[in-house]
Amino acid sequence: MSDLLFNLAVIPVIPAELQRLEELANDLWYGWNRRARSLFERIDPDLWTQIGHKPRLFLRCVAQDKLQHAATDDPVYLSELQHVLASYDAYHAAPAPHSPPTHSLKSDDLIAYFCAEYGLHESLPVYSGGLGILAGDHCKTASDLRLPFVAVGLFYHQGYFTQLIDREGNQIARHNAIDIDHVPIHPVLDENNEPLFIAVEIANRSVQVKAWRVKVGRIHLYLLDTDVAGNSPEDREITYQLYGGDLHTRIKQEIVLGIGGVRLLRRLQLTPSVWHLNEGHAAFLILERLREYVEQGYRYETALEAVAASAVFTTHTPVPAGHDHFPxxxxxxxxxxxxxxxxxxxxxxxxxGHGHDGSPDFNMTALAINGTRHVNGVSRIHGQVSSEICTAFWPEIPPQENPVDYVTNAVHVSTFLAQEWSNLFDELLGGNWRDQLCQQSLWQQLANQVPEKVFWNTKQSIKSQMLKVIRAALLSQYCHQQLSQSHLQRKLKYIDPDNPNILTIGFARRFATYKRAALLFNDLSWLRELLSDEERPVVFIFMGKAHPADQPGQALLKSIHQLSDEPEFVGKVLLLQGYDLAVARRLLYGVDVWLNNPVYPMEASGTSGMKAAINGTLNLSVLDGWWAEGYDGQNGWGIKPSPFSQEPSRRDQDDARSLYEILQDDVIPLYYQRNQYGYSPQWIRRAIASMTTILPRFNSVRFLNDYVEKFYQPASEKGRAFFANSLQAADELAQWKRQVREAWPGVQVKLLNLPKNPLHYGDLLELEVTAQLNGLSADMIYVELLLTQTVHHPEIMLSDSPTPAQTQTYRFLPMTTQPNDKQVIYRLSIKPAWCGNLTGRVRFFPHHALLSHRHEMGMMRWVGDF
Incomplete structure (x- = not known):
């Protein structure tokens, strides 16, 4: 008789004294409250590590005697539990803060935020990288600020892949199923207390979609799931993997996210006033919203104006090829x-979905732009790049004036600031610093009063903990690779928690080729020279995943692995597998320098460097993305992009040389310029500058304030106006646009006179134009003068493109209509405010008060210049 195997789950009984641990385990508030997470860790530290920091799973696995000990024999633990619960209750009961975001939105506003991934905490692994981490920070900050906010995503049963690296450096992708009982999600229930389902049509068949609810502090995230009994095996697989499968899987995921997300919110009787598409993955929500209003009898063009007016689109991709498109x-x-x-x-x-790029494919970014009126990139440079990429949507508008704006990304401080720094801030600034993150004067106060030795000791303590975690992870990795004991010792020589005084440089991000993970190895002889000084050792730690379909990215990863085994680099270049939020936090907290060297201008923003900086780590980065805004010459190091952008090999050679020179001349000597106390005062001053200049400018409170003021409030106001009175305003604008489009080819404007030259200060500059409007009324055309101050010096080369501060605009007013009723005279009379050489240009474009952006029509003509 064969043995009978069976599965049996024995779940511990939580003592009454600890009962509310279950409540904490089901609210991702723990994702940014370390004291809440420590309540689980303190009961059984080894188990907490083994189960990957998952509170719900912890409460299903922890030994009964350990729970009982905490409940009855550990008064210190019970005191800490009560303290955390008091903080938790106060957080949820606190009134809305008196701050611009909540006061600029109406009481019945609701922001619906759609994203394909969310990185809230490693215990809910439905994220792959920066986009998801940013979305998670967006949700956390919305909760902190008590914004009216709801988020929508997908529940991926296998999440993103976990990464192993074999002995040869090959990336091995493994997909592990997520156990519903182990993650903080719960089914959404209908009015009969049954799991709620919605239907989404995909290729003329109905797919049932289940909804899960995630509590994220004061807000909710809803995750959609097609792994439902009754769906076909093909449809059940739609939500198996994040960014997995082929184009068929991808388009079906995006249909479920966009169309299913709208239907879920309607089913929950939620009525968003603002719809935020975080990347183009969710753009199909535009189709569903259009369908709703067309079904109610509204004209398609009217529905499009109303839908677009209340929608915000954020693009994160700095290259045209990176935008989703389908045949x-x-x-x-x-x-x-x-x-x-x-x-x-x-x-x-x-x-x-026509992308105006010559491709016949349906482009999700095109759909998002056509279906929204509020568009932004994620840094100043990325906003400019996106304006250029998207210029065909507004073909007659200069890129710098088209509707693409920007909000520079930021990080959630409570999530990514090490607890040791929080404790130090409490001591030096008082507990209210968390409510004053954007007050630069407060952080200047910290810079002036924090003792250098205290700062250094705090950083070294954090670094020692990081080295302990990294060493344990490397030991596990190298044992799997079956390295010999002697080689293992050489590999780990500089990863010593007891000796954190070795310059440690981190590089951790997605292994996409444009991020140039291998730029450090561009000149191996120079690198060998840099790393050969045993008196001033340097260790580089690399981490990151390459997408399973990205062969060049995997080749980069393999090349670094192979180089790390070169005799000169053993122990000095390390490649660590399994990049995720938990390990990333430790690395960001502890390293001395954060390295980032993307191809300019392809780093849309980048937030890892911000997380490092607020923890006293110095950035060494190409001046791209956020760092072009954050670097001030004293808070890190900047690599000025090579001018040879069109010659990749020469560009990389230039940037690598700058990297080596900064390492050799600045970074390494400065770190080892130690005083009698064992630290470098100049290094500490830079590290303090890094923390205190970056934290107030690149925290997510500033970031979300920007979204509210620049996008959410305008979108809400415009949407209200357009949806009022049976979409009357939307219909008016739609008809006006149709009239303008029909008439525009025949509109002509001519300059009737040139100004007297020269003028004396105080003289009038008078100009007239005559307009043939082809049936349009005079107020439908805006005629303006751009007056630019130019400075000339024969020995100085100046840019041909004036900055905004050098240009002023003046509007022509319509004066008379000719007897034939076909021509209009527009006149301008001003006194120029500037002296010197002035250049004038006259242009005209369509104008209507209901436009969300003055140039959203994409139409502009130039009359002449002088």
Missing amino acids: QELVLHYLGHFAQQLGRTPESFLAL
Whole structure:
């Protein structure tokens, strides 16, 4: 008789004294409250590490005697539990803060935020990288600020892959199923207290979608799931993996996210006033919102104006090829029924996703831009790059004036600031510093009063803990790779928690080729020279995943692994597997320098460097993304991008040389310029500058304030206006746009006179233009003068493109209509405020008070210049 195997779960009984641990385990507030997480860790530290910091799983696995000990024999633990619970209750009961975000939104506003991934904490692994971490920080900050906010995403049963690196340096991707009982999610229930389902049509078949709810402090995140009994095996697999599968899987995921997300919110009777698409993955929500209003009898064009007015689109991708696009036949196969429901021909339906780049594919960024009126990049440079990429959507508008704006990304301080720094801030600044994150004067106060030795000791303590975690992870990795004991010792020589005085430089991010993980190895002889000084040792720690389909990225990873085994680099270059939030936090907290060397200008923003900086780590980065705004010459080091942007090998050579020179001349000597107390005062001053200049400018409170003021409030106000009175304003604007489009080819404006030259200060500059408006009324055209101050010096080369501060604009006013009723005279009379050489240009464009952006029509003509 064979043995009978069976599974049996024995769940501990939580003592009454600890009962509210379950409540804490089901609210991702613990993701940014370390004291809450420590309540689980203190009961059984080894178990907490083994189960990957998952509170719900911990409470299912922990030994009964350990729970009982904490409940009855550990008064210190019970005191800490009460303290955390008091903080938790106060957080949820606190009134809305008296701050701009909540006061600039109406009481019935609701922001609906859509994203394909969310990185809230490693215990809910439905994220892959920066986009997800940013979305998680967005949600946490919305909770902190008590914004009216709801988030929508997908529940991936296998999440993103976990990474192993074999002995040869090959990345091995493993997908592990997520156990529902182990993560802080719960099914959304309907009015009958049954799991709630919605239906989404995909290729003319109905797919059932289940909804899960995640409590994130004061807000909720809803995750959609197609792994439902009754769905076909093909449809159940839609939400298996994040960014997995082929184009068919990808488009179906995005249909569920966008269309299913709208239907879920409607089913929950939530009525968002602002719809925020964080990347183009969710852009199909535009189709669903259009369908709703067309079904109610509104004209398609009217519905489009109303839908777009209340929608915000954030693009994170700095290269055209990075935007999702699908073959037209694939879109019609899965969404052809929408063309019928919207009353559109297949051609006009597909035109919503026409990217103006010559490709026939349906582009999700194009759909997002066509279906929103508020568009932003994620840093100043990325906003400029995105304006250039998207210029075809507004073909007659100079890129710098088109509707693409920007909000520079930021980080959630409570999540990414080491507890030791929080404790020090409490001591030096008082407990209210958390409510004054954006007050630069407060952080200047910290810079002036923090003792250098205290700062150094705090940083070294954090670094020692980081080295302990990294050493344990490397030991596990190298044992798996079956390294010999002698080689293992050489590998770990400089990863010593008892000796944190070795310059440690970190590089951790997605292994995409444009991030140039291997730039450090561009000149091996120079690198060998840098690392050969045993008196001033340097160790580089690399981490990151390459997408399973990204062969060049995996090749980069393998090349670094192989180089790390070169005799000169053993122990000085380390490649660590398993990049995730938990390990990333430790690395960010502890390293001395954070290295970032992307190809300029392809780093949309980057937030890892911000997280490092607020922990006293110095950035050494290409001046791209956020660092171009954050670097001030004293708070880290900047690599000025090579001018040879069109010659990759020469560009990389230039940037690598700058990297080596900064390391050799500045970073390494400064770190080892030690005083009698064992630290470098100049290094500490830079580290303090890094922390105190970056934290007040790149925290997520500032970031979300920017979104509220620049995008959420305008979108809410415009949406209210357009949806009022049976979409009357939206219909008015739609008809006006149609009239302008029809008339625009025949509109002509001519300059009637040139100004007297020269003028004396105080003289009038008078100009007139005559306009042939082709049936448009005079107030439908805006005529303006751009007056630019130019400075000339024969020995100085100046830019041909004036900065905004050098240009002023003046509006022409319509004066008379000719007897034939076809021409209008526009006149301008001003006294120039500047002296010197002035250049004037006259232009005109359509104008209507209901436009969300003055140039959203993409139409502009230049009359002449003088």
